[in-house]
Amino acid sequence: MKFDQPATRNPVDRMKVVGKPYDRIDGPLKTSGKAPYAYERYDVVPNQAYGVILGASIAKGRIRRLDTSAARAAPGVIAVVTHENAGTVNKAKAITAKLMAGPNIDHFDQAVAIVVAATFEQARAAAQLIAVDYDRAEGRFDLAKEKASAVKPKMDGPADTAVGSFDDAFAKAAVKLDQTYTTPNQSHSAMEPFATIASWEGGKLTVWTSNQMIAWARRDLSEVLGVEPANIRVVSSYVGGGFGSKLWIRSDAVMAALASRVAGRPVKVALARPQIANNTTHRPATIQRIRLGAGSDGKLTAISHETWSGDLPGGQPETAAMQTRLLYAGANRITSHRLATLDLPEGNAMRAPGEAPGLMALEIAMDELAESLKMDPVALRIANDTQVDPEKPSRAFSQRDFVGCLSIGAQRFGWDQRRATPGQVRDGRWLVGMGMASAFRGNLTMKSGARASIDGKGVVTISTDMTDIGTGSYTIIAQTAAELLGVPLEQVVVRLGDSDFPVSAGSGGQWGGNSSTAGVYAACMKLREAIARKAGLMAGDARFDEGKVISGSRSFTLAEVAGRQGITVEDSIEFGDLTKTYAQGTFGAHFAEVGVDSATGEVRVRRMSGAFAAGRILNPKTARSQVIGAMTMGLGAALMEESIVDTRFGYFVNHDLAEYHVPVHADVPKQDVFFMDEVDDKSSPMKAKGVGELGLCGSAAAIANAVYNACGVRVRDYPLTLDKIIRSLA
Incomplete structure (x- = not known):
C-alpha cells in the first residue's frame, strides 16, 4: 500500500x-x-555455554601481546576467541571496528576477547587470566579542548542552514541574547542489559537478542560475519528498554556469534552493568551557542543556534540545532553543527537525539529572552508561533496545535499563579518556583x-x-x-x-x-x-x-x-x-514546579505537567506511560544524569547505577499529561504520530527555568547539581 x-x-x-x-x-x-527476555531463553536451544567478554583497559592504541594460554587451561573453558582466531570478520565495515578490538583499540572497554565455559562463573574467572600488553597512544577525550578542531560533518540533511541575514538582524535587534550552554554525556541505563544467545546449525545462525531493529540486526550481522542474510535469524520477542542503544547490534551479539562458531555449541552472553557505559553507546556531550534577537514586542527577528559535539572517527554529530529550524518564526536565522574527533566510546542515538539536548539549551535561552523583554514566557512562545516551515515558508505544517498546548498546559498547571520575579515564594526553608518550556519532535x-x-x-x-x-x-x-x-x-x-x-x-x-x-x-x-x-x-x-x-x-x-x-x-x-509537501512534527508544552533548599541548594521537583499534540492517540494509557517515563528521564537530565569522563585515561568513571544517577521513585513527583484532540491525515492512514520521545523534549529546560524562578540562580551547564546552585545562592 x-x-x-x-x-x-x-x-x-x-x-x-x-x-x-x-x-x-x-x-x-x-x-x-x-x-522470555534474551538471556533467559533456556528453552530455545540445548547445551548452552556461557561467554564473558574482556574489554580493553586502554582507550587508544594497539595490542602488543595477547596471551590466552592460562585462560584456555582454566577449569570448564571451552574456547577463547580473539581477533586472532575469530574466523571471517569483515574489517572493512565501520561497525566491526567498534565491536571487536584487534590489533587496534578504538575506545576503552572495547571487546578484546570472549571466554566460553561450561558455567558463567568459570568463564568470568578465566577471562581475568588473559594477559594483554598494550602500546598506549595519546587520545582526545575533552570536547571543550577539541572544539576548535571540529569540522562540518556529513549527516542526513544539511549540517548548516541559513535564511535571510542573521548578522544584520541581530545587530539591529532591540533585545539580544548571546549565551553558551552545555549538556553532558549521558548513558541509556535500560533495565535489561545487552544480551544474546547465538547458535549455529550448519552454516545458519540464529541469535536471540535484545534489539530494537530486527532487520538492521540481520543486515549488520550478515556484513560482519560474511553470511547471507537468508542464513541468519534474529529473534527479539521482548526488550527491556533500549532508548536507542539497541538500534544496532552491539558486541554481545557479534562476540556471541563468533564464540559459538569457534566453540561449536550455542553461547549466551550478557554485558555486565559496569561494561555497558563504555562498551556500548551514549548520548554525546554538547556545547551550544544560542543568539536570539527580538523586537520590543517579543517577535524574534534573528535566531542562531551553533552546536558542537564529538565522536569516534567516522561518527555522527548530536544534531542539537534541528528543532531550531522548525520551532519558532523568525525571518533571519542560521544553524550549524560541528563534530570533533574524540576517542571516547561511540556516541549515538539516545531517546530524542538532537531535540532532547537541543531544547535543553534553546528553551533556557527563550526563558532568558522573556525575562529581558519583561514578557511572560508562555506569551513569548505564542507570539513566535508559525504555521509554516520558517526555513521553507511554502511548506505548511500538516497539523500544529502548539498554541493550544501552551494555552491548555498553562491553564491546567495554574501558570497564572507564577511570580515573574525570582525568589518570591517560600515554603519554610524551600524557595519555590515555576518554569516552562516548549516540546517539539519531528514526525518520522x-x-x-x-x-x-x-x-x-x-x-x-x-x-x-x-x-x-x-x-x-x-x-x-x-x-x-x-x-x-x-x-x-x-x-x-x-x-x-x-x-x-x-x-x-x-x-x-x-x-x-x-x-x-x-x-x-x-x-x-x-x-x-x-x-x-x-x-x-x-x-x-x-x-x-x-x-x-x-x-x-x-x-x-x-x-x-x-x-x-x-x-x-x-x-x-x-x-x-x-513530508516534503508538509512539515510534520509533534508539539507540546512542559510545566514544572520545584523547591530549592535555601541553605543547601538541593532541588526537589514538586510537580510536572504537560499538554501534547501528537496526532491520534492510539491508546491513551500506553501513550501516557510513554510520556511520564520521558518526563522522568527529563528530570534526570536536568538534575543528575552525567557520564563523567576521566580525561587522563579516556573512559566514563561512573559506569554503574550506583554512581550514574537516575531518578528513583522518591524523585518523581505528581505528573499530569494531557493530549490534544488531534488527527493528522498527512501522517499515515492511522492519522497518528509518534509520542514516545516527545515527553523528553523540553522537560529538562522547564525544570531548569523553574529553578531560576525559585532562587534566581541561572545554571547553563547541565546537570543542575547543588554545587552549581549553592555557589551563587544568596
Whole structure:
C-alpha cells in the first residue's frame, strides 16, 4: 500500500477499539516473570555455554601481546576467541571496528576477547587470566579542548542552514541574547542489559537478542560475519528498554556469534552493568551557542543556534540545532553543527537525539529572552508561533496545535499563579518556583510490513518483526487489527520480533507506533479484501463488525469464511513525499514546579505537567506511560544524569547505577499529561504520530527555568547539581 495522499475516512475512524485505554496485553507476562527476555531463553536451544567478554583497559592504541594460554587451561573453558582466531570478520565495515578490538583499540572497554565455559562463573574467572600488553597512544577525550578542531560533518540533511541575514538582524535587534550552554554525556541505563544467545546449525545462525531493529540486526550481522542474510535469524520477542542503544547490534551479539562458531555449541552472553557505559553507546556531550534577537514586542527577528559535539572517527554529530529550524518564526536565522574527533566510546542515538539536548539549551535561552523583554514566557512562545516551515515558508505544517498546548498546559498547571520575579515564594526553608518550556519532535515514518491471517475459529494473527521495547507495541497492533476486522481484542494474536516475519519499521526515532500500525493497517485491509472476495461480496461495500463480514442483507462469520485452511496475506505501507509537501512534527508544552533548599541548594521537583499534540492517540494509557517515563528521564537530565569522563585515561568513571544517577521513585513527583484532540491525515492512514520521545523534549529546560524562578540562580551547564546552585545562592 502506498501512502502518498492525505488519508480519507477509513475503518480506523470508527474508534471502537483504537483510541481506547486498554491495558498492555503483554503486562501479565512481564509482571509474572513469564515474558522470555534474551538471556533467559533456556528453552530455545540445548547445551548452552556461557561467554564473558574482556574489554580493553586502554582507550587508544594497539595490542602488543595477547596471551590466552592460562585462560584456555582454566577449569570448564571451552574456547577463547580473539581477533586472532575469530574466523571471517569483515574489517572493512565501520561497525566491526567498534565491536571487536584487534590489533587496534578504538575506545576503552572495547571487546578484546570472549571466554566460553561450561558455567558463567568459570568463564568470568578465566577471562581475568588473559594477559594483554598494550602500546598506549595519546587520545582526545575533552570536547571543550577539541572544539576548535571540529569540522562540518556529513549527516542526513544539511549540517548548516541559513535564511535571510542573521548578522544584520541581530545587530539591529532591540533585545539580544548571546549565551553558551552545555549538556553532558549521558548513558541509556535500560533495565535489561545487552544480551544474546547465538547458535549455529550448519552454516545458519540464529541469535536471540535484545534489539530494537530486527532487520538492521540481520543486515549488520550478515556484513560482519560474511553470511547471507537468508542464513541468519534474529529473534527479539521482548526488550527491556533500549532508548536507542539497541538500534544496532552491539558486541554481545557479534562476540556471541563468533564464540559459538569457534566453540561449536550455542553461547549466551550478557554485558555486565559496569561494561555497558563504555562498551556500548551514549548520548554525546554538547556545547551550544544560542543568539536570539527580538523586537520590543517579543517577535524574534534573528535566531542562531551553533552546536558542537564529538565522536569516534567516522561518527555522527548530536544534531542539537534541528528543532531550531522548525520551532519558532523568525525571518533571519542560521544553524550549524560541528563534530570533533574524540576517542571516547561511540556516541549515538539516545531517546530524542538532537531535540532532547537541543531544547535543553534553546528553551533556557527563550526563558532568558522573556525575562529581558519583561514578557511572560508562555506569551513569548505564542507570539513566535508559525504555521509554516520558517526555513521553507511554502511548506505548511500538516497539523500544529502548539498554541493550544501552551494555552491548555498553562491553564491546567495554574501558570497564572507564577511570580515573574525570582525568589518570591517560600515554603519554610524551600524557595519555590515555576518554569516552562516548549516540546517539539519531528514526525518520522518508515516503511513497515505485516502478515495478517485468520483461521477457522475466527482468530486473527498478526506477524511482523516489529519490537516492543516497553512501549506497548503488542497492544496497539492488536487494537489496530481488532478495529479493522471487527473482532474483540481477545481474538487477536500478535507475534513480534522475529526476522522470519515481514520487515517492519522497528522501534526507534518515535516512528515505531505510527509506522508499524500503518503496516498492520495495510495488511488488514488486504485481508478484508480477501475475506470479502471469498464470501462473494464486494470489498468496498463490506462491513466488518462483531466477528462478521456484512454487505446489505448478507452476513457471514469470519470463521466460516476462513474455513479450515484459513486465509493469510501480507502487505506493507510505503510512505510517499508528503513530508516534503508538509512539515510534520509533534508539539507540546512542559510545566514544572520545584523547591530549592535555601541553605543547601538541593532541588526537589514538586510537580510536572504537560499538554501534547501528537496526532491520534492510539491508546491513551500506553501513550501516557510513554510520556511520564520521558518526563522522568527529563528530570534526570536536568538534575543528575552525567557520564563523567576521566580525561587522563579516556573512559566514563561512573559506569554503574550506583554512581550514574537516575531518578528513583522518591524523585518523581505528581505528573499530569494531557493530549490534544488531534488527527493528522498527512501522517499515515492511522492519522497518528509518534509520542514516545516527545515527553523528553523540553522537560529538562522547564525544570531548569523553574529553578531560576525559585532562587534566581541561572545554571547553563547541565546537570543542575547543588554545587552549581549553592555557589551563587544568596
